[in-house]
Amino acid sequence: MHALIEIEQGEITARDLGARLRLEKSSVSRMLRKLVASGELQESPGKGDGRVKMLSLTAAGKQRVAAIHDFARAQVIGALERLTPGQGQVVLEGMQLYTQALDITSGIPDRSLDIVQGYRPGIIARITDMHALYYSRESGFGQRFESVVASGLAEFCNRLENPGNAIWTARLGGQIVGSVVIDGQDMGENVAHLRWFILSDEARGGGVGKKLLDAALSFVDERDFTETHLWTFSGLHAARNLYETRNFVLAEERPGEQWGKEVLEQRFVRPRP
Numbered sequence: 001m002h003a004l005i006e007i008e009q010g011e012i013t014a015r016d017l018g019a020r021l022r023l024e025k026s027s028v029s030r031m032l033r034k035l036v037a038s039g040e041l042q043e044s045p046g047k048g049d050g051r052v053k054m055l056s057l058t059a060a061g062k063q064r065v066a067a068i069h070d071f072a073r074a075q076v077i078g079a080l081e082r083l084t085p086g087q088g089q090v091v092l093e094g095m096q097l098y099t100q101a102l103d104i105t106s107g108i109p110d111r112s113l114d115i116v117q118g119y120r121p122g123i124i125a126r127i128t129d130m131h132a133l134y135y136s137r138e139s140g141f142g143q144r145f146e147s148v149v150a151s152g153l154a155e156f157c158n159r160l161e162n163p164g165n166a167i168w169t170a171r172l173g174g175q176i177v178g179s180v181v182i183d184g185q186d187m188g189e190n191v192a193h194l195r196w197f198i199l200s201d202e203a204r205g206g207g208v209g210k211k212l213l214d215a216a217l218s219f220v221d222e223r224d225f226t227e228t229h230l231w232t233f234s235g236l237h238a239a240r241n242l243y244e245t246r247n248f249v250l251a252e253e254r255p256g257e258q259w260g261k262e263v264l265e266q267r268f269v270r271p272r273p
Helices: 002-008 014-021 025-037 059-081 085-101 123-139 143-157 208-222 237-245
Strands: 041-045 053-057 113-117 166-172 175-183 191-199 227-233 249-256 263-271
Touching: 002 014, 002 025, 002 053, 002 059, 014 025, 014 053, 014 237, 025 041, 053 059, 113 208, 123 143, 123 166, 123 175, 123 191, 143 175, 143 191, 166 208, 175 208, 191 208, 208 237, 227 237, 237 263
Parallel strands: 191 227
Antiparallel strands: 041 053, 113 166, 166 175, 175 191, 227 263, 249 263
């Protein structure tokens, strides 16, 4: 039921679904096969990459989800009708506390999210660690990639006094769970370079990436950069979808081996609004 309700929202892949449900890839694959076989789910090629399978409900799937919503709604309405106004307020406060306790975007007791601009002790090591762990698992990158990230980030932090450069970290309970950088110098010609955009596993799927990216782009627009560029590589579909919602457009593709493994590098460009 949870899977069907998530798929109902639209624009979701198997990987996205696994992240939202906190399930391993093999478990998601088995579940999706069963839903396709039951006629409640269909898969279609992604718009930007035919290798990506987008999930959507069939007519039977939509009927099943509608029945789930109807059943749940009837249960809630029936229960609330038996409460006095004072009891309803108690339930509301309890549900708010329960929601906070169920917040699976973080295992940290203090779940307050802060987007913090500027250098803080340990920032270089933590951002490098998030990159190394994620891209080792997802893309097979190794020591060379980690070294490139660490050295490049260290060099950038030595230039933070420049008013066109900035770094942001997302913090949950005081722990860094995401980062993004605007380098206003290295590309020249009044072009902003968006770099080192990363989230840790516990922060994925909770809107943290959107808040980080929006903070960086607000900085870009305030300083009137002509364009914003970013380099990534093919296969990072969730990130690409997020970039494209912020008006980034794919401008260039080329094979590259700078990370220690050949990938199809991609350059995205966002013009000044």
